[in-house]
Amino acid sequence: MVWWIATILLTLLILFPILQKTNRYPFTTINVIYTFTFVTIFRYVFFFKYTLIARKQYLKLTLIFLSIPFIFNLVSNLNYFITYLDEFSSESFLGHLSPDSRSNLETYIRSEMLLFGVGSIVAAILFPFRLLVSIWRQKNRGTV
Numbered sequence: 001m002v003w004w005i006a007t008i009l010l011t012l013l014i015l016f017p018i019l020q021k022t023n024r025y026p027f028t029t030i031n032v033i034y035t036f037t038f039v040t041i042f043r044y045v046f047f048f049k050y051t052l053i054a055r056k057q058y059l060k061l062t063l064i065f066l067s068i069p070f071i072f073n074l075v076s077n078l079n080y081f082i083t084y085l086d087e088f089s090s091e092s093f094l095g096h097l098s099p100d101s102r103s104n105l106e107t108y109i110r111s112e113m114l115l116f117g118v119g120s121i122v123a124a125i126l127f128p129f130r131l132l133v134s135i136w137r138q139k140n141r142g143t144v
Helices: 002-021 028-046 057-088 099-140
Strands: none
Touching (some): 002 028, 002 099, 028 057, 028 099, 057 099
């Protein structure tokens, strides 16, 4: 429960400058997904034996197969974000700010989305391998 609260607080802290200065930020949902995915899956990769799903073989196998479309979705949304900023710039949601403020916030948005986007993609790629190792260990050694 503490990790979920910490993840929610981190997400709110990251999105606060963006939501405070923009009227409508079109990437709020995917930004939240990237932050949650990054924190949660990296936590599961390193502390998997302490999670609730550590001993549930069928759930781990299901998560391995569900991670494939999830990874493609993460990559697709990151590509959409980069393409959107390259083609349309940030005028649609940052046009009301002064040029200096707009430049600073656009740099922050781009850096933050790339950090959590790429981090969540890397974590989502590592996660099925961690699950596979856990399945093998539980079957052959009796550990997680």
